Amino acid sequence: MTFEVRDNIDIAWCPGCGNFPIRKALIQALEEMNLEQKDVVLVSGIGQAAKMPQYLNSNFFNGLHGRAMAVGFGVKSTNPDLKVIVEGGDGDMYGEGGNHFLHNIRRNIDVAHLVHNNMVYGLTKGQASPTSQLGFETPLQVDGVILKPLNPIALALSAGATFVARAFSSDMEKTKEIIKKAINHKGYALVDIFQPCVSFNKINTNKWYKDNSYYLDDNYDNTSLSNAYEKALEKDKFPLGVIYKSDEGNSYTDRHNVYQKENTPVHKRKKDIKSVNKLINS
Amino acid sequence: MTFEVRDNIDIAWCPGCGNFPIRKALIQALEEMNLEQKDVVLVSGIGQAAKMPQYLNSNFFNGLHGRAMAVGFGVKSTNPDLKVIVEGGDGDMYGEGGNHFLHNIRRNIDVAHLVHNNMVYGLTKGQASPTSQLGFETPLQVDGVILKPLNPIALALSAGATFVARAFSSDMEKTKEIIKKAINHKGYALVDIFQPCVSFNKINTNKWYKDNSYYLDDNYDNTSLSNAYEKALEKDKFPLGVIYKSDEGNSYTDRHNVYQKENTPVHKRKKDIKSVNKLINS
Amino acid sequence: MGKTVNIVLSGEAGEGLKTIEKLITDLVSKYYYYFATKEVMSRVRGGNNTTEIRISEDKVYAFQKNIDVLFLLNDNALYRLEERINEKTVIFGSEKYKDDKIIKNKKSKLEIIDLDKLAKEAGNKLFKNTIIFGFLLGMMELEREEGNEKIKEFFNDKKEDIIDKNIDALEMGYKKGENHTDLFNIKKGNIENCKNISGTEAVGIGALAGGCNFVGSYPMSPATGVLTYLAAKGKEFDVLVEQAEDEIAALNMVIGSWYTGGRGLATTSGGGFALMQEAVSLSGVSETPCVVHIAQRPGPATGMPTRMEQGDLNLTVYAGHGEFPRIIVAPGTLKDGIELTQKAFYLADKYQVPAFILTDQFYVDSNSQMEKFELDEKYLEQNIVETDEDYKRYKITEDGISPRGIPGYGKGVVKGDSHEHTEEGLGTEDFNIRRKMNEKRMRKTVKILEDYIEPELIGDKDYKNLLVGWGSTYGVLSEYVNKSKDSKTSFLNIKQLYPLSENLKEYFEKAEKVLVVENNFKGQLANLLKLELGIKVDEKVLKYSGEPFSIEEIESKLKEVL
Amino acid sequence: MGKTVNIVLSGEAGEGLKTIEKLITDLVSKYYYYFATKEVMSRVRGGNNTTEIRISEDKVYAFQKNIDVLFLLNDNALYRLEERINEKTVIFGSEKYKDDKIIKNKKSKLEIIDLDKLAKEAGNKLFKNTIIFGFLLGMMELEREEGNEKIKEFFNDKKEDIIDKNIDALEMGYKKGENHTDLFNIKKGNIENCKNISGTEAVGIGALAGGCNFVGSYPMSPATGVLTYLAAKGKEFDVLVEQAEDEIAALNMVIGSWYTGGRGLATTSGGGFALMQEAVSLSGVSETPCVVHIAQRPGPATGMPTRMEQGDLNLTVYAGHGEFPRIIVAPGTLKDGIELTQKAFYLADKYQVPAFILTDQFYVDSNSQMEKFELDEKYLEQNIVETDEDYKRYKITEDGISPRGIPGYGKGVVKGDSHEHTEEGLGTEDFNIRRKMNEKRMRKTVKILEDYIEPELIGDKDYKNLLVGWGSTYGVLSEYVNKSKDSKTSFLNIKQLYPLSENLKEYFEKAEKVLVVENNFKGQLANLLKLELGIKVDEKVLKYSGEPFSIEEIESKLKEVL
Ligand SMILES: Cc1ncc(C[n+]2csc(CCOP(=O)(O)OP(=O)(O)O)c2C)c(N)n1
Ligand SMILES: Cc1ncc(C[n+]2csc(CCOP(=O)(O)OP(=O)(O)O)c2C)c(N)n1
Numbered sequence A, B: 001m002t003f004e005v006r007d008n009i010d011i012a013w014c015p016g017c018g019n020f021p022i023r024k025a026l027i028q029a030l031e032e033m034n035l036e037q038k039d040v041v042l043v044s045g046i047g048q049a050a051k052m053p054q055y056l057n058s059n060f061f062n063g064l065h066g067r068a069m070a071v072g073f074g075v076k077s078t079n080p081d082l083k084v085i086v087e088g089g090d091g092d093m094y095g096e097g098g099n100h101f102l103h104n105i106r107r108n109i110d111v112a113h114l115v116h117n118n119m120v121y122g123l124t125k126g127q128a129s130p131t132s133q134l135g136f137e138t139p140l141q142v143d144g145v146i147l148k149p150l151n152p153i154a155l156a157l158s159a160g161a162t163f164v165a166r167a168f169s170s171d172m173e174k175t176k177e178i179i180k181k182a183i184n185h186k187g188y189a190l191v192d193i194f195q196p197c198v199s200f201n202k203i204n205t206n207k208w209y210k211d212n213s214y215y216l217d218d219n220y221d222n223t224s225l226s227n228a229y230e231k232a233l234e235k236d237k238f239p240l241g242v243i244y245k246s247d248e249g250n251s252y253t254d255r256h257n258v259y260q261k262e263n264t265p266v267h268k269r270k271k272d273i274k275s276v277n278k279l280i281n282s
Numbered sequence C, D: 001m002g003k004t005v006n007i008v009l010s011g012e013a014g015e016g017l018k019t020i021e022k023l024i025t026d027l028v029s030k031y032y033y034y035f036a037t038k039e040v041m042s043r044v045r046g047g048n049n050t051t052e053i054r055i056s057e058d059k060v061y062a063f064q065k066n067i068d069v070l071f072l073l074n075d076n077a078l079y080r081l082e083e084r085i086n087e088k089t090v091i092f093g094s095e096k097y098k099d100d101k102i103i104k105n106k107k108s109k110l111e112i113i114d115l116d117k118l119a120k121e122a123g124n125k126l127f128k129n130t131i132i133f134g135f136l137l138g139m140m141e142l143e144r145e146e147g148n149e150k151i152k153e154f155f156n157d158k159k160e161d162i163i164d165k166n167i168d169a170l171e172m173g174y175k176k177g178e179n180h181t182d183l184f185n186i187k188k189g190n191i192e193n194c195k196n197i198s199g200t201e202a203v204g205i206g207a208l209a210g211g212c213n214f215v216g217s218y219p220m221s222p223a224t225g226v227l228t229y230l231a232a233k234g235k236e237f238d239v240l241v242e243q244a245e246d247e248i249a250a251l252n253m254v255i256g257s258w259y260t261g262g263r264g265l266a267t268t269s270g271g272g273f274a275l276m277q278e279a280v281s282l283s284g285v286s287e288t289p290c291v292v293h294i295a296q297r298p299g300p301a302t303g304m305p306t307r308m309e310q311g312d313l314n315l316t317v318y319a320g321h322g323e324f325p326r327i328i329v330a331p332g333t334l335k336d337g338i339e340l341t342q343k344a345f346y347l348a349d350k351y352q353v354p355a356f357i358l359t360d361q362f363y364v365d366s367n368s369q370m371e372k373f374e375l376d377e378k379y380l381e382q383n384i385v386e387t388d389e390d391y392k393r394y395k396i397t398e399d400g401i402s403p404r405g406i407p408g409y410g411k412g413v414v415k416g417d418s419h420e421h422t423e424e425g426l427g428t429e430d431f432n433i434r435r436k437m438n439e440k441r442m443r444k445t446v447k448i449l450e451d452y453i454e455p456e457l458i459g460d461k462d463y464k465n466l467l468v469g470w471g472s473t474y475g476v477l478s479e480y481v482n483k484s485k486d487s488k489t490s491f492l493n494i495k496q497l498y499p500l501s502e503n504l505k506e507y508f509e510k511a512e513k514v515l516v517v518e519n520n521f522k523g524q525l526a527n528l529l530k531l532e533l534g535i536k537v538d539e540k541v542l543k544y545s546g547e548p549f550s551i552e553e554i555e556s557k558l559k560e561v562l
C-alpha cells in the first residue's frame, strides 16, 4: 500500500516546477506516518497546486477554486477519524478562499492546510496572486502589482491559528518534516510552502526563495506568540520552520456539543425514526 | 444643507441601541468637516448597522450583505473626488464580507470603513457574529460560541492597514473625532466601533463595553507598528482611539496607472470612437 | 363550511405578539380548528406587525384579509390596516382611537380598552399580553383554569410571585372578554390527534426524519428558523450544526459532509441561494448529494426580507452552471413539509443529486394543526457501499447511478472530482469520456421520475376548471375549493416541481380551463409546465406585492375569470 | 466554394504553437482567407495541443476535422489525432513515426522530417518554430523576403545575431517546403481591407467602443484574455482595470462603478458567473447597469476549463433571485463580437439593467479576417442626468425608466437601494409601492424590445429548412449553408437571446422544418424559443463533448435529418 500513483500517470506540471518535490515530501510524510490511504482525505480546490490529490493515491475531493477549506471542514467534522489535508495555491487559498481561511482558523478545525506559495497564479497563466510582491509585472498587472502582498503568517496568527509554519519546496526533507508536524498537530495547521513557478514567476525563482529565506534555529521558541509575530513581520528574509505552535485549545470537533456527547463520527450514529415520531405524536 | 434627515423619518432601530449615537457622531463629523452631501457617498451592506445610510441625507448605495467594501472600491476608484464611507455591522464586514475586508486593506483604497461591533447579528435576531466572545449563548450557538472571536484590529494590521482605530458608540464626541480622522486619512481607514445591542446581546452591554475598554493616552505613539500590535493583542481591556496610523504609502488611486496618467476621474474622461476605430482599421 | 372568526393582534415588533399567539393557539386548538400567521417588518423593535389567528369550526388554511376582531396594542397600530377592516369589524383600542378617521370611514365598531392602563394596574406593562390572553379566553368562554395552567406552564422558570400576578392579569382580561362572547359564536368541538406546528418546524422535523446529521448554514430570513430549530435539537438528535461564515462556505461544507457519509442540509433564502450556485454545480458534477432548503422572500436582491414571494423557482430549476439533474419539492401542507423534506434527503442520497425544498416566508411563519401520523423509516436508508480495492467512484452504469462509497469504509479510496473525470474520478480531457459521463449523469433523470412524488388533487375528480398551484398557495386554494362547493373547480397541488412527470398531463387533459395561481410576476410554474409538458395555461393568477393571497382575493379573482 | 487546405500543428503546451500561428496567419491573410483555432489542455507545459490553420480561396469559419497537412512537433504528438487523419493526410514527423500503427491504419502519408535535428543544426532547438514557418512559406510559394520581414518584426527586441540565425532557419525550412508545393494548390488572391483578430480581441475592442472605463474581474479561462487585453490597453484608453479577490467582489465593484457614472465590465466563465448571481440581482433591483462577458466552457463545476460548450444560456436567462429584466447577446462573427459588446454597454446604460455577452472558448480562442468598418459613435452616449435638489432616483415613469443621476453631478443626492424602495430610494415595506416598483422595472422589457438586435439570415430567403443557432456555431452553420448550395436550407443566427422579439416568429412560420443546433445537452435555445415564442422545433442537433462542431460533422448530421 503506497500513496504513490501507478507510474503511467501523466503529471501536468511543468518540468522543474516546485510542486514535484512537495508531492514527494507529502507522499513520504504520509508513508512515514504509517497512515493508510483509506483514512486520509486530500481536499483541494483548483489551480496547479490543487491538482496534487490527482497525483497521489488516496481519498480525495477536488472541488471548487477557493472552497477547499469549507469542504475540508465538512469532511473532518463529519468524521473526525479521518486525517484531512487541505491543499492548494496562494490564489486558491488566500484569494478566492480568503474568507474560509480566516474563519476556519477561528474554528481550529483539525486539518493540515498546505498552501503552495509561488506568488503567482500558475494555472491561469501568470496573473498576480495575493502574495505577489510589489512591482511584479504580469500581463494583467502591466505596470506591476500595487497591492501590498498578503502576509499569510501574520494573518494566520492574528486569526488565532494554533500552528503556523513555512516551508520551501526545494528542501524536500525539511518540508516533509514540517508537513508531518502539521498533520500531527491537533487543530488547524498552516504550512505556507514557498514554491518556485518556473513558467510564470521569473522574479521569485528558486534562487530568490533560497536567498530570501533562512531556517529558524533549534533554540527558537515557537510557543511564544510574540516571537512568532516578530518572525512573521521580518522584512529582510523569510523564516522557515514552525513559527508558532500552541496547544492552548482543543480542536473544533473536541469542543462541539455533538462530540462532547460522544466520539462516534456523526454519520455513523444510528438514526431511529421513533424518536422523530415523538416530535409529531407527542 | 445638512446631513440630517427630515424629522418624520421612522428609524427602525430599537430604543437604546448604540447605533443612534453613531449616527449623530457621523452626521456631526461630516458637517464639521464642511462636506457637501453631494460629494459624500455612504456605501453599506445589510444589517442593523448597514441601515445607517437610510437615516442620513446624502448619496448612498445600500447593497448586499457583506459586499459593501467591493462596491465602495468601485465608487472611489471611478471617482476619487468623492468621499466614500463604507459602513456596516461585524457580521456584514468581517463575516460575509471578510474577503473584501482583507483585500481592500491591501489595496489601501481611500475609504473610511466604519464597522459597528456589537458582537452579535442584530437584524437576524441574535446569532453569533465573528466577534462574539467565547461561550456566548444564542438560539443557534445553544451551548455557547466555540469559535475564537475575530480580532479586527490585529487582522487589519496584519493585512497592512494604514489606519486602524477603535471607538465606543456611547462616547459620541470621541467617536466623532475618530471618524473625522478616518475620513481625513488618505487611504484605507478602519474604525471598529463598540456598539451595544440592547436586544440581543445581554452580555456585552453598554456597561461591559465601558468596563472593558480604555482610551489610549495622548502620548501613545500610534505611528509604531509594534506599539499597535501590542495594543491589538491586549487581553484585559480593549484600547480605544487611533491605534495605528501610517503615511507610508499612497492610496490605491494614486498608484493606479490610469491615475498616474492624469487626475480626472475615469468616468469623466472623454471617449473618442476614432481611437477605437484605429484598432479595427489600422 | 362552518363559521370562522378572524382575530388580529396589531402591535410593535418586540411587543410580545408571539407570546399571545402561542398561548392562545395552544388552548384553542383543542376545541377548534385554527390557522395562525403573522406579517412582520424587517426590524427588531417598533414599526407595526400583526398576528392573525383564524378560529373555525372547519379546517382553515388561508390568510384572511377581513378582520373580525382587532386588538390595537398601541397608538400606532392601525395605520396599515385600513384595507382590512369594515363595518363588521370590532376593534379594541385605547381612547386615542375615539375620533380615528379610518375607523369612522370604515364604519367599524370601536370598543375602548386601555391595555396599558390595565397592565399598569396589574403591576407591570409586561402584563398586557396576559390580559389580552385572558380577554380572548373570556370572549371564547373557555375555562379560566385552563388559562391558568397555560400561564404556569409558560412562566415555569419564573418566580411564583410573577406567576400569581399573571394569573391575576388573566382574570382581569377574562372579565372584560366575557362581555363580548357575542363576537365568538362558534361551535366548540373536540379536536383530537392533532399537533400544532409551524412550517419551520415541519421542515426541521422532516430533516430529522430524513436522517440529517449535519447543518452548515448562514442565517437569513425567513430560513433561519429551520437552522435554530435544528440547533436546538442537535445534541439530542446527533446533528452537527455549524454557522458558516457565508453561504458559499455553507453549501461546500454540506457537500464535504455528504462526501464523507453525512446527510447535510443548508437552509437559506433566495439571496443566499444565489451565492450557492457554483456549489450546486459542484454537487451536480461530483455526484455528491446535497439538500438545500430555500425559504423564498420577495427579491430581487434584499427585496423585502420578511415578506413572501414564490419568485425563485426559476433560479432553482436552472441553478448552477452546466447541465445536471436535480430534484425540487415544494410543501403545501404541514405534513408535506415533513414528508417532502424527509424524501429530499432520501432522493438526494439515492440519486446522488442536489435536492431542493422550496418554501416561502408565509409557509414557514404560519402554524396550524396537523393530524398526527407515523413516519416511514424507509427514508432513512442509505445507499452507501463498502469499497473494494479497485473501487471506481464514477462507474458508468445503465441507469447512470454509480455505487457510492465514502472514505474509510472499505479497502478502496474515493475520488470526488469537480472536473470532468474518468470512472476512477481522475480529471480527463477525453471528449469521449466527457460525452459518456455527461450522458450517464443526465440519465439519472429517468430513474428519478420513477420515484416521482404524486401531486394532490383537492376537490371533485370530474372538474371543468383546474386550479394549479405549488407551495404555500395550498392553503388558500384548498380552502377556496372546499368552501366554494363548486364541483366544477378543483385544485391540483404539485409537490414535486422538478423533474416533472409526464403523468401530470392527465390532469390537464381533463380540464377545460387551466388556471395557475402563483406569488410571482412571471408565472414561473406556468412556464415550466408549458416548457416541460407542453401544457397550455389559460390564465395566470399572479400576485407579487409581498403579501400572500387572501381567501377573499382568490374568491374575487376567480369569480372574474371562471 | 473554392479550395481549402487544413494545416494542423500538433505539439506540447508551451512549445510555441502560438508563435507559428501568429507568423503564418499574418502573412497568408494578405493572399488567402483563413480561419485559425486551437484546442489546448488545461496545463502550462506538456500534454498535447493542436493549432489548426485553414487556408482557403473563400471565406471559411469552421473547425475542420480532417487534416490535410499535419506537423508533429514531437514524438508524442499523434495519439489524440487518430480520428482526424486519413489517406489524404500528409504528415511531417520524425523517424519515430516510421512504423506508427495509426498512420499505417489510416493509410496517411508520412514525410520524415527531424525538426529537432534541423533546429540543432540551425543552432538552437528554439528555431524549430522558425523552420516550420519557413517550411510553410516554401510550401505555399510565398516570398522568402516577406518571411524575413515578419521575423524581423517579431524578434525586433532581440539581438541582430538572433534575427540572422532565425532568417537562416527560415531558409532551411523554406527549402524543404519548396519540395511540397503540391500540397498547396490554392489560387493566390489579394485580400484587402481586412484585419486579423480573435474573438477575445473582438470583445475587448467592443468594450472600448462601448465606452468601458472600468474592469473588475477575476481570472478564469477562457475569459481571461479579454481581461488582459483591456489591461494592456488600459492606460491608453482610460480604463481602470483591477483584479478582484473573487468574482463576487468583481461584479460588486463593477456595480459600484456604474453607480458612480462609470461603465464597468466583468469578464468571467460559468463558474465565476455562478458566483455573481446575487450581484446580478442587485443590479436588477437597484437598476444599476452592469455588463458581464461570460465565455462559456463545459460544466458542471470545473468541467473542462479549456474546452467549449454553450451550456450556460439558462443560467444567464434566469440569473439572480427574484424577477427583473435583462439583456443577453451572443456574437457569432468577429464583427458581432465588437458590435454586440459595444451595444451591451449602450443598452445596459439606457435601460439600467444587467447586460450579458455570451461567448465560448471556441469563439474567443479562434481568429480570422474581419472586414474593416467604422464604429457607430452613438453607442458612447450616456443617459445620465444632472440631479436637482429633490431628485428621485426611482421615479415611476410610464416606460419604467427613471432618469439616472450619479453622485456629485448636480445638486441632488442619489440613493441606490437593494431593498424594495420608494421613488426616493429608501427601503419600504409598503405592498402597493412594492407592486408598482416591480411593475415599473418589468415594464422596461417593452422598451428593450424596441431596440431588439435583429438576427442574421444566411442563405436564401425562400427556405424550406431553417437551421437556428447562436454564438460560435455561426461559423460552421454559415459555412455549411454557403457551401451546400442547397437553396432549401438557410441559417438564422440569433444575436439577441433575451428578451426575444415576437418578430422572430416570422422566420419560423416560413420554415417547414426547424432545426436548432447547439453545443449543449438540453437544447437550451430551442427550449427558450418554445417557451418565449411558442416555436415548435423539429430537431435538435446537439453536441456536448467539449469539442466544437466540425464542418464534416454538421454535413453528415444534417444529411441524416434533412
Ligand atoms: C470560481 C473560479 N474562478 C476562477 C477560476 C480560474 N482559476 C483556476 S486556478 C486559478 C488561480 C491559480 O492560482 P493559485 O491558486 O495560486 O494556484 P497555482 O496554479 O499558482 O498553483 C484561477 C483563477 C476557477 N477555476 N474558478
Ligand atoms: C447573502 C445574505 N445572507 C444573509 C443575509 C441575512 N442577514 C441580514 S443582516 C445579517 C447579519 C447582521 O449582523 P451584523 O452584520 O453584525 O449587523 P447588525 O444587525 O448586528 O448591525 C444577516 C445574516 C442577507 N441579507 N444576505
Ligand code: SF4
Residues within 6 Å of the ligand: A012, A013, A014, A016, A017, A018, A019, A048, A049, A118, A122, A123, A196, A197, A198, A199, A200, D044, D045
Ligand atoms: S505554471 Fe508554474 S506552478 Fe504551474 S506547473 Fe508550471 S511551474 Fe508549476
Ligand code: SF4
Residues within 6 Å of the ligand: B012, B013, B014, B016, B017, B018, B019, B048, B049, B118, B122, B123, B196, B197, B198, B199, B200, C044, C045
Ligand atoms: S437589534 Fe440590537 S443592533 Fe439592532 S437595532 Fe436593536 S439594539 Fe440595535
Ligand SMILES: [Mg+2]
Residues within 6 Å of the ligand: A089, A090, A091, A116, A117, A118, A119, A120, A121, A122, A129
Ligand atoms: Mg499560485
Ligand SMILES: [Mg+2]
Residues within 6 Å of the ligand: B089, B090, B091, B116, B117, B118, B119, B120, B121, B122, B129
Ligand atoms: Mg452585529
